[in-house]
Amino acid sequence: NAGVTQTPKFQVLKTGQSMTLQCAQDMNHEYMSWYRQDPGMGLRLIHYSVGAGITDQGEVPNGYNVSRSTTEDFPLRLLSAAPSQTSVYFCASSWGTAGANNSPLHFGNGTRLTVT
């Protein structure tokens, strides 16, 4: 039972480089989301998706793109990395609307990204 799988676990980028953070879940969850975690800031929502083909912006979407072509996968793309994007990124999923009754979020183990 893999749950939510994120790759890579660690990544170092130079300013201006692009990359994709991968997220896959095997629980047939409709809802998926990306958070970034910074010291003293808690978790902030970047983008989320309520189903295949549907995405929307969260609190801090600038500099990030997402797509949801399948139920299982929800990749996060950094088009031109900046030092301000140095953070730990978490992907999460749930059965239905996140936070609703019986829909707790299941988190991956995170990707630690450093942009120099």
Add this chain to the structure above:
Amino acid sequence: AQSVTQLGSHVSVSEGALVLLRCNYSSSVPPYLFWYVQYPNQGLQLLLKYTTGATLVKGINGFEAEFKKSETSFHLTKPSAHMSDAAEYFCAVSRPGGSQGNLIFGKGTKLSVKP
């Protein structure tokens, strides 16, 4: 708008002592409330949740929380701390259902347990 405030970014207790982590929320509608725990180098795990019904909610690992509407609080407690409880704890509130119900997280409280 919804918001969550966790009082104290760091809390230190002795093993066997009471654990009390404070969370206050603001919400224009009756909220769903959650506590998540994060162990080092891991993602967050659900500890417990309040949706409707009984205001005292029991979670995993001996933790419980009480929803107090009059105080807009959802404090997390455990009668006797264990070394394995050392982690970071996040309180979260759900947005109103009409906005896809995303969670708003507090900034977290790091719990240290001294032997």
